[in-house]
Amino acid sequence: MNFDFDEDQYFIKNDARRFLSDRCSMDMVRTYLDSDATEISPLWQEIVELGWLGVAIPEEYGGLGMGYLELCVIAEELGRVVAPVPFSSSIYLAAEAIVQYGSEEQKQQYLPAIASGELIGTMAWSEKGAWSESSVSLSNQDGSDAVVFDNGFITGVKRPVSHGMLADIAVVTARNTEGETVLVLVELSENTLQRKPLISVDPSQRNAQLSFDRHPALLLGKCEDAQEALDNVLNRAAILYAFEQVGGAQRCQELAVEYVKERKTFSRQVGSYQAVKHKLARMYAQNELARSNAYYGAWALASGSEELPLAAAAARISATNCFEFAAREGLHLHGGMGYTWEVDCHLYLKRSRDLALKVGSSRCWNEKLIATALACMNDTEKVPTWLANS
Amino acid sequence: MDFSDTQEEACFRQEVRSWLQANGTTLRSTSPDELYTEADIAFCRQWQKKKAEAGYAHIVWPKEYGGMGGNWMQAAIFDQEERRLPRPFNYFSVGIGQCLPSIMEFGSEEQKQLIPQTLRGDLIWCQLFSEPNAGVDLAAVRSKAVREGDNWVISGQKVWTSGAQVADYGILIARTDPDLPKHRGLTYFLIDMTLPGISVQPIKQISGHSEFNEVFLDAIVVADSCRLGEVNQGWQVAMHALTAERFKRLNTRMPSMMSVMQLSQECELDGEKAIEKDSVRQYLANCLVNKCAQEHFMSRMLTVLAQGKDLGSEASILKLMSCQLNQELSAYAMEMFEESGAVVDAETHPLMQELFDAYLWAPGLRIAGGADEILMNIIGERTLGLPSEPRLDKGKAFKDL
Secondary structure, three states: OEOOOOHHHHHHHHHHHHHHHHHOOHHHHHHHHOOOOOOOOHHHHHHHHHOHHHOOOOHHHOOOOOOHHHHHHHHHHHHHOOOOOOHHHHHHHHHHHHHHHOOHHHHHHHHHHHHOOOOOEEEEOOEOOEOOOOOOOOOOOOOOOOOEEEOOEEEEEEEEEOOOOOOOEEEEEEEEOOOOEEEEEEEOOOOOEEEEEOOOOOHHHOOEEEEEEEEEOEEOOOOOOHHHHHHHHHHHHHHHHHHHHHHHHHHHHHHHHHHHHHOEEOOEEHHHOHHHHHHHHHHHHHHHHHHHHHHHHHHHHHHOOOOHHHHHHHHHHHHHHHHHHHHHHHHHHOHHHHOOOOOOHHHHHHHHHHHHHOOOOHHHHHHHHHHHHHHHHOOHHHOOHHHHHO | OEOOOOHHHHHHHHHHHHHHHHHOOOOOOOOHHHOOOHHHHHHHHHHHHHHHHOOOOOOOOOHHHOOOOOOHHHHHHHHHHHOOOOOOOOOOHHHHHHHHHHHHHHOOHHHHOHHHHHHOOOOOEEEEOOEOOEOOOHHHOOOEEEEEOOEEEEEEEEOOOOOOOOOOEEEEEEEOOOOOEHHHOEEEEEEEOOOOOEEEEEOOOOOOOOOOEEEEEEEEEEEHHHEEOOOOOHHHHHHHHHHHHHOOOOOOOOOOHHHHHHHHHHOEEOOEEHHHOHHHHHHHHHHHHHHHHHHHHHHHHHHHHHOOOOOOHHHHHHHHHHHHHHHHHHHHHHHOOHHHHHOOOOOOOOOHHHHHHHHHHHHHHHHOOOOHHHHHHHHHHHHOOOOOOOOOOOOOEHHHO
C-alpha cells in the first residue's frame, strides 16, 4: 500500500499551483462574475495550451493518456483558485461520458476536439422538478418539459446546465418513446435550440437553460443501460469535484489562518483566542479527513475498483461538508471585511454552494452511500477493508 | 496511489492469516466485568506470549528486543487481521504503545531489557503522569523527586492511572527543580510498582467499574539508573509518550459500524425496519462517511510512516474525531430501541450492553491522553502556526506560580 500521490503527480500539482497563482488572480475571478454570460475567461485558452484537458483522455483520442490521478491533482488546484473555466463540465462530465460510453466513431469525432479545447462539452441532465435518489427521474409530473428522445431528435427543457452558455456539445439524458432512460449526444449549434442564461449562485458557472425543439441527437453508442451509465458518470465526476472542493476548502482555511494571525483585537492576535483556534483546528481536521476520502476516490477511479460507488459517495459527501464549513466559517473569521465584495471569501462561499448542488445534493449522496454499503454487507467477500475495520 | 497489497504485503497478510487461524481460535472478547480479573489477565498474557514467540508482539522493532524487525505497513496488516477476531482486552497496550517507545528512544541498554519482557506479556505498565492539579496542564506536576546519593526519593500523588492495580512498572514524571520554569524542571523515571511506599486506590468510574486509580507515593526510593533521559528533560520524554498515545484509531469498546447497521435492519420503528426510515439512513450515512474518512486518514498516516518520516501533531485528529463520533453513534444506536433503549439487558437487544459500555467509555476517552481542547490547541498552534494564548506561567520559576 502507498496511499499517496507519487513524485511525478506532485510535480504536476506544484506546477499547476505555480501557474494558477500567477495566471488566475482573485481579481480576475471577481471580475468574471460580473461579465457577460457568454464571455469565456482568457484563462481557458492558457489551460488549453498546457494540455490539462487531455490529461486523462487516451492518446488514441488526442489526449495525453496520463490518468485519473493526474487529473485529480489538477482538479484540486483548479478548486483552490475557484478557476472560472468550463473544465469540470467539459472534462469530468462530457469527455468522461464519451470515453466510457461513446461508440468508436463518437470517440474519434469528439474526444480530440474536447482535448484540444476546440469544443467545450457539458452534460445536461437536471430538469425542473425532476429528480430522484436514483440519480435522475426523467418523468416530469405533467410531462410537459421533460426531454424526450424520438427517432434521432430530442424535445424538452434542461436546467440548469453547467457551462451551458459556453458549451458546444452536450451529453443529454432523455426518455425514449418507451419511457426508458437514454443518453444522447447533441451539438449545441442548431436553430432548434434556445439557450437562456440563468441567474445563479455562482455566476462563473455560466448555467444555462437549454430548450430543445426536435433537436438532432445521437444515442451514445456503447451505452446499454443508461441509468447505470449515468450513475457511473456521476460517480466518477463526483470524485473529481471532491478534489476541487477539498482544494477550495484548504484555501479557505489558509486565508482564515493568515488573517487571524495578522488581525488584532484587545491588543492580541485574533488567532490566539481558543474560540477561534478551535474552530480552525476543527476546519483543518475536517479538511484532512475529507482529503482522505478524496484519496480513496482517486484510488478507486484510477484502479477501476468495484468500490468506486462507495468511494465516490464518501469522497463527495465529506468534500461538500468540509468546503461548506471552511467557506462559511472562513468568511466569518474575517469579520466585516469578509462580507465585502473585494475580499475573496464570497468567491469560495458561492463556489462551495454551487458544487454542493451540482451532480446531486448531500441527501442524494447519503442515500447512495447507505444503499451501497448495505448491499455489500450482505456479501462478506465484497465488504471493503475499511468497513470491516470500522 | 496504490491501496492494494504489494506482493510482499500480500504474502505477509497470508502468513498472518494462517497463523491467526492456527493460534487464534480460542480468543474471546473481555467483558467489562472481567476486566482486571486474574483469570482474564492470565488469559491475555498467554495470547501476548504466543504473539511474541511468533514476532508479532511488535512488528517493527528489532528481533533483539523481541520484535520482528518488520515495517509499519506490516504492523498495520497484522492489526487489520487481528481485528477480525474477538478482541481480548489488551493489558499491554499502555506499556507497548506509550511506555516502551520512549524507552526505545531514550533508554540505556539496561533499561531496554524491559522491552522484550513486556512484549512477552511478563510486564504490565501504567502511566503515572496526571495529578489532582496537573491534568490538562500536565507540566504543573507537584510530585517531587529529590536526589540522595545514587538514589532519588519521590513523594506525591498521581491520579487517573489506568491499570495501576495490576501494573509491574510505571513511567512517572516528577519535579526535580522547582526553581526552573515548570516545563523545564521535570524528570522522567521508570518505577517498579512493588516498591515500598506505593499504594494504589481504585477510583469508581461512571460505569461503576474501576480501571483508573489514585497512586500515592510516600518517599519511595528509586535508583538513578531508573531515570529515563537527562535530569530536568522529562517533559520531552513525556511528550514522546503522549504523541504515541494520540495516534490511535480508538474503536476499542465500540460496536463495529457494521453491527450498528445490522441493528438498524433488525429494529422496528413505527411498524417498519429502522433502516427503511429516511432519517435513519441519512444519519447512518453520515457516520459511515466519517468512519470511512478516519480509516483512510489512518492509511495516509501509515504511508507517512512507511516512507520513514515522522508523524506530526496532525495525527491527533484521529483521537479527536473518533471519540466524538463513537459517542454520538452509540447514543444514536440506543435510540433505535425507542424507550426500551433505556434498559440495558439482553431482552432489549444482545448488543445493548456493548452500546451502553461504549457510551460510558467515550467521555473518558475524550479526556484521557489529551482532552479535545488540548488536541485542538496542539493542532492550532503546531500544525497551523497560530499564536498561543497569553500565559501567566511563562518563564516563571515553578515555585513562584
